[in-house]
Amino acid sequence: MIKDSVFKSFDDKTALETQLAERIANQLQTAIDARGKASLVVSGGSTPVALFQQLSKKAIEWSEVYITLADERWVDVDSDDSNEKLVKAHLLQNRAAAAKFRGLKNMFASAEAGADMTIEQLANFPKPFDVVVLGMGNDGHTCSWFPCSLEIEQALSTDSLCLAVNPGNAPHGRITISKQGILASRQIYLHIVGEQKLSVYRQALENEDEKAMPIRAVLAQHSTPVDVYWSA
Numbered sequence: 568m569i570k571d572s573v574f575k576s577f578d579d580k581t582a583l584e585t586q587l588a589e590r591i592a593n594q595l596q597t598a599i600d601a602r603g604k605a606s607l608v609v610s611g612g613s614t615p616v617a618l619f620q621q622l623s624k625k626a627i628e629w630s631e632v633y634i635t636l637a638d639e640r641w642v643d644v645d646s647d648d649s650n651e652k653l654v655k656a657h658l659l660q661n662r663a664a665a666a667k668f669r670g671l672k673n674m675f676a677s678a679e680a681g682a683d684m685t686i687e688q689l690a691n692f693p694k695p696f697d698v699v700v701l702g703m704g705n706d707g708h709t710c711s712w713f714p715c716s717l718e719i720e721q722a723l724s725t726d727s728l729c730l731a732v733n734p735g736n737a738p739h740g741r742i743t744i745s746k747q748g749i750l751a752s753r754q755i756y757l758h759i760v761g762e763q764k765l766s767v768y769r770q771a772l773e774n775e776d777e778k779a780m781p782i783r784a785v786l787a788q789h790s791t792p793v794d795v796y797w798s799a
């Protein structure tokens with residue numbers, strides 16, 4: 568049984584987003600006050616859009632915040648499937664437009680070819696990451712740790728910060744931060760919405776096979792605090 572993560576439940580998603588945006592902003596500013604800069608790792612997908620919009624308006628020293636992605640599809644950064652495009656449209660706006668953003672996609676033709684450069688491009692990020700916001704798919708993946716991919720074991724065991732992943736049942740090659748990279752953080756949030764994701768989350772608590780339910784790699788560890796924010 569997993570007992571360490573905190574589970575916060577909200578009746579509506581706007582209330583969740585308001586509270587989570589406030590907490591993230593406070594943690595980023597606290598990191599800046601303590602160390603002069605802060606780092607934020609965010610996920611793509613549909614769930615975090617309104618959270619990004621709220622966060623972008625917070626009055627913190629955004630020019631000292633380094634932002635990157637937990638994972639990315641290896642598509643052009645102006646593609647509608649690009650997580651970078653999503654972050655630029657919804658987070659790097661308002662006050663947060665002053666943040667230092669570095670995406671995971673680069674000019675190489677594939678994630679396999681570009682992974683080393685992505686790792687180099689993140690070398691100057693403040694680490695441990697101050698705040699990581701994860702999403703979760705209905706198959707139990709987080710980041711791009713897809714249970715259906717040949718690389719799932721590597722994603723959960725490599726010492727490298729990033730690796731290429733090819734999901735069998737989702738479009739596009741991906742690049743993702745590894746389990747070790749994500750756990751090297753001061754605070755992780757899992758942001759999930761809806762009954763189906765609640766059910767997947769509960770399955771992950773019960774299913775001890777991390778490769779079958781990769782979000783468990785985050786939930787069943789004791790080194791990094793994880794707060795789960797769920798709303799109906």
Ligand SMILES: O=C1O[C@H](COP(=O)(O)O)[C@@H](O)[C@H](O)[C@H]1O
Nearest residue numbers: 610611612613614638702703704
């Ligand atoms: O493919 C992805 O999916 C997950 C979950 O997305 P959502 O649309 O269900 O919120 C996301 O966390 C991940 O970053 C993204 O690449």
